[in-house]
Amino acid sequence: MADTFQNYIGGTWQPAASEATFANVNPARTSDVIGHFPQSSAQDVDAAATAAREAFASWSRTPAPQRGEILRHLGDVLTERKADLARAMTREMGKPFFETKGDVQEAIDTAYYAASETRRLFGHTVPSELPSKFNMSIRRPVGVVGVITAWNFPVAVPTWKMFPALAAGNTVVFKPSEDAPHSGMLLVQAMLDAGIPPGVINLVQGAGEAGQALVEHPQVNAITFTGSTETGSKIGEVCGRMHKRLSLEMGGKNPMIVMEDADLDLALDGIVWGAYGTTGQRCTATSRLIIHEDVHDEFVGMIQAEAEALTLGYGNDDDTEMGPLINQAALDKVTNYIQIGQDEGATLLFGGQRATGDGLDEGFFFQPTLFTDVTPEMRIAQEEIFGPVLSVIKVSSYEDAVEIANSTKYGLSSAIYTQNVARAFQAMHDIEAGITYVNGPTIGAEAHMPFGGVKETGNGHREGGWEVFDFYTETKTVYVDYSGQLQKAQIDNVED
Ligand code: NDP
Numbered sequence: 001m002a003d004t005f006q007n008y009i010g011g012t013w014q015p016a017a018s019e020a021t022f023a024n025v026n027p028a029r030t031s032d033v034i035g036h037f038p039q040s041s042a043q044d045v046d047a048a049a050t051a052a053r054e055a056f057a058s059w060s061r062t063p064a065p066q067r068g069e070i071l072r073h074l075g076d077v078l079t080e081r082k083a084d085l086a087r088a089m090t091r092e093m094g095k096p097f098f099e100t101k102g103d104v105q106e107a108i109d110t111a112y113y114a115a116s117e118t119r120r121l122f123g124h125t126v127p128s129e130l131p132s133k134f135n136m137s138i139r140r141p142v143g144v145v146g147v148i149t150a151w152n153f154p155v156a157v158p159t160w161k162m163f164p165a166l167a168a169g170n171t172v173v174f175k176p177s178e179d180a181p182h183s184g185m186l187l188v189q190a191m192l193d194a195g196i197p198p199g200v201i202n203l204v205q206g207a208g209e210a211g212q213a214l215v216e217h218p219q220v221n222a223i224t225f226t227g228s229t230e231t232g233s234k235i236g237e238v239c240g241r242m243h244k245r246l247s248l249e250m251g252g253k254n255p256m257i258v259m260e261d262a263d264l265d266l267a268l269d270g271i272v273w274g275a276y277g278t279t280g281q282r283c284t285a286t287s288r289l290i291i292h293e294d295v296h297d298e299f300v301g302m303i304q305a306e307a308e309a310l311t312l313g314y315g316n317d318d319d320t321e322m323g324p325l326i327n328q329a330a331l332d333k334v335t336n337y338i339q340i341g342q343d344e345g346a347t348l349l350f351g352g353q354r355a356t357g358d359g360l361d362e363g364f365f366f367q368p369t370l371f372t373d374v375t376p377e378m379r380i381a382q383e384e385i386f387g388p389v390l391s392v393i394k395v396s397s398y399e400d401a402v403e404i405a406n407s408t409k410y411g412l413s414s415a416i417y418t419q420n421v422a423r424a425f426q427a428m429h430d431i432e433a434g435i436t437y438v439n440g441p442t443i444g445a446e447a448h449m450p451f452g453g454v455k456e457t458g459n460g461h462r463e464g465g466w467e468v469f470d471f472y473t474e475t476k477t478v479y480v481d482y483s484g485q486l487q488k489a490q491i492d493n494v495e496d
Pocket of ligand 1: 153157
């Protein structure tokens with residue numbers, strides 16, 4: 001009998017007000033029910049937002065370095081729990097254990113990084129244009145932050161949002177994906193065990209309706225969202241209407257350019273990890289290979305040999321290199337794109353089917369897949385498939401490669417493999433993306449570097465790095481006039 005889990009609101013674990021629940025299963029072994037989780041409604045969201053609002057008064061006044069001490073301890077707690085947490089995440093969302101350990105490590109790095117920044121929440125001090133006057137800016141927290149996340153990085157991505165939000169003095173209501181509620185719960189438990197006070201973090205499980213209620217709640221001042229561009233657009237409309245601060249991290253169709261002078265062995269490691277790691281279910285997955293015609297046939301053959309040798313299986317088994325897709329809907333979506341690609345005239349070189357066989361029949365496994373003869377306007381070159389499907393586009397010049405790389409509505413990550421330094425620097429400027437890797441795959445974010453995308457991937461904000469604190473703080477400008485008289489800026493100090 002699977003366990004039943006609860007929301008965490010205002011310092012107590014509790015079921016949804018309606019007592020409704022939903023079941024979550026292991027995508028590699030669907031008979032393995034992980035648990036039953038609260039199917040929360042607007043009523044639960046209201047309770048959580050109210051608790052977060054109440055807790056804001058004391059948390060926002062706690063000296064930032066004291067908040068940082070709790071976050072540093074949280075890094076220690078996550079370090080102790082790294083293996084156990086990773087095992088649970090693999091069971092819940094399918095990626096192999098070595099990948100979920102990396103996911104937790106990113107959370108640990110983020111905890112220590114956010115803790116360190118609590119001693120550096122800088123404003124500016126600048127000269128005044130008037131005598132005996134002092135000008136500075138300070139940072140204030142925004143208030144209650146609603147955190148809505150996808151399932152594919154079920155610990156790292158929520159921590160990118162929650163840890164800097166808490167460091168800056170905000171309180172949080174967290175709505176994990178309904179495909180990763182257990183990982184979300186274990187993360188919140190770690191936060192509580194590290195000393196995050198009641199009400200400062202609140203957990204509301206549930207489906208999109210709970211997320212929507214969080215977005216629409218008047219007590220929630222800011223929303224930070226990671227998920228599909230479609231959902232992000234809906235959230236953007238509500239936040240625009242309600243004048244809410246909003247950070248969106250959405251889909252990608254990330255290109256890797258491989259030029260004729262590339263180190264092909266190096267690029268091979270990059271493309272296999274970029275396209276088939278996490279079963280292609282990463283916002284930064286490499287889903288387009290844009291390759292010079294001189295090395296096309298050789299390189300595609302190299303990929304086929306590597307990809308077909310990947311071991312598919314349950315991610316908690318030692319030899320597994322690629323896990324399942326997340327659910328039946330994902331399996332249907334990827335299968336549908338195989339048909340779309342063939343109908344468009346692309347060549348299905350390998351893969352293209354549900355993977356079956358020993359240990360696979362009970363999960364949502366899909367073969368590593370590659371299409372050649374893809375042209376830039378095809379749907380398989382334009383739309384996010386979110387599965388282990390690589391579309392290969394042949395080009396004859398760097399200029400064509402860049403033009404094609406820039407020809408989608410997305411702009412998250414990108415990569416170029418070349419040994420020509422001048423061309424690498426040119427690509428850094430030419431490619432329309434939030435991230436460009438030179439001689440590395442499209443994935444590999446580090447906690448202290450900005451992360452985010454342009455065009456329809458994002459709305460101008462960044463996670464990670466120093467930039468994230470701009471989102472989680474309001475700037476207040478302060479003037480101190482110690483002249484003892486009224487001084488009129490732009491009037492008293494300028495002669496006509
Ligand atoms: P979804 O957009 O379906 O869901 C994301 C989150 O939003 C989930 O918690 C979901 O709840 C919730 N949600 C759904 N509808 C609403 C709504 N109307 N209002 C508020 N919240 C809502 O994305 P997926 O879970 O399918 O995740 C995959 C997507 O995430 C891909 O497009 C991927 O590229 C993107 N992603 C982007 C990243 C980035 O940093 N740019 C990183 C990781 C993923 P529920 O789960 O119950 O549906």
